[in-house]
Amino acid sequence: MGASTGFIATALGALPTLAAAGTLVWAVARHRGDSRRRRDHLSRLGRPAAACAALSLVTSFTAPATGVDAGWKLAEVALLLLLLSAITRWSPPRELAAALALIVLAVALWPLPLVTGESFLEAVGIAAFWLLPAVAAVAAGAYPRRQELRRRHAVTEARSAQRLQLARDLHDFVAHDVSGIVVQAQAARFVAATDPSHAVLALERIEKAGLNALAAMDRTVQMLHGPEAHATAPLPDISQLPTLIADFTAAGATEAELVMPPETAQALTREAGAVAYRIVVEALTNIRRHAPAAPRATVVLTPTATTVRIQVTNDRGARTAPARRRATPGGLGLNxxxxxxxxxxxxxxxxxxxxGGWQLTAVLPTTPTMETP
Structure with missing residues (x-):
């Protein structure tokens, strides 16, 4: 009878240890395949770990009367600490809270039933001492979890910034060329019957604007292939303003004039020059949309010792009602x-x-000071 009771006590004491070891083996044995499958598998570790901790608590307070070997409990605590670190790393928050609380209790309270004759304060001290390895296990799992969250947040922010840049490029460059195509197509339709030669010129300008739009879209698509691909397609800068002004004048009824001293291009950095080009493109696009009959537009770039001043002015023309556009979140156009x-x-x-005219004024520093977001 005594041998049978001892065997039962040993089996009862070993049960939580074997359960925790089996859970770890299950987690490691299935730790194969692609990363997504591994994460999904390990994220389901919380409930088995909570069950092991509950079983440990039950045996800790029921088995001492049968004389459970403390060696089993020490092995059990070590395995529970490994599970604690694993669930802190992989489990979703809802499952993590319950499993973490049960495992911490099991680790902190396991020696109390084995200690007799101790005061309450001494029991609290023993439990607090065994909380230290539990805290270390949580920290070991929390650090890579935090690093993973930071990495995902950085990837999300990078993708958001890339989408905004794509939207800006499409708006600033493609919309300008498409608006020129529309103007040329309208002009060609009216003169096709009476003066076919002008219609042919309009078609040539439509072709050129279409090629420019395709080039802008190609540059935009290259951004999706990473910074190295994007670096091979630099953005336009103010050195291309004379061509832009000439194309704008040829495409519509508004005669545009550019006033830019030769030293202006050297006064701006590459980034500031690209922004200056975008500003002029947006101003000319707005003139084409909202004042297509304006007789004259002037683009003046004035460099000083510390800044470059950009002024785009158009005379009064026969205004057309702008098409109502749905509000778009994020910065587009002048914003x-x-x-x-x-x-x-x-x-x-x-x-x-x-x-009745309109003027856009921008001032860019020659040595930009980045504003903190």
Whole structure:
């Protein structure tokens, strides 16, 4: 009878240890395949670990009367600490809370039934001492979990910034060329019957604007292939403003004039030059959309010792009602360019000018000071 009772006590004491060891073997044995499958598998470790901790608590307070060997309990605690670290790393928050609480209790309270004659404060001290390895196990699992969360957050922010840049490029460059195509197509339709030669010229300009739009889209798509691919397709800068002004004048009824001293291109950094080009493109696109019959537009770049001032002014023309557009979240158009200018330490403003005209004014520093977001 005594041998049978001893065997039962030993089996009861070994049961939580064997259960914790089996759970770890199950986790390690299935730790194969692609990363997503491994994460999904390990994320289901919380409930088995909580069951092992509950079983440990039950045996800790029921088995001492039968004389459970403390060696089993020490092995059991070591395995529970490994499970604690694993669930802290992989389990979802809802399962983690319950499993973590049960395992910490099992680790902290296991020696108390084995200690007799101790005061309450001594029992609290023993439990507090065994909390230290539990805290270390939680820290060992929490650090890589935090690093993974930071990495995912950084990837999300990078993707969001890339989407915003794609939207800005499409708006700033493709929309400008497409609006020129529309203007040329409208002009060609009216002169096709009476003056086919002008229609042919309009078609040539449509072809050129379409090629420019395709080039802008190619540059935008290259951004999806990473920074190295994007670096091979630099953005336009103010050195291309003369071509832009000439194409704008040829495409519509508005005659545009560019005033830019030769030293202006050297006064701006590459990033500031790209922003200046975007500002002029957006201003000319707005003139084409909202004042297509304006007789004259002037683009003036004035360099000083510390800044470059950009002014785009158009005379009064027969205004057409702008098409109502749905509000788009995120910075597009002048709002986006205002953000660009502020990020470089500059300013941008636009408003009525003269007798019914419109003026856009931007000031970019020659040595930009980045604004903290």
């Amino acid at each position: 986006s360019l205002t953000e660009h200018a502020r990020a470089l330490g500059g300013t941008l403003s636009a408003g009525p000018h003269g007798n």
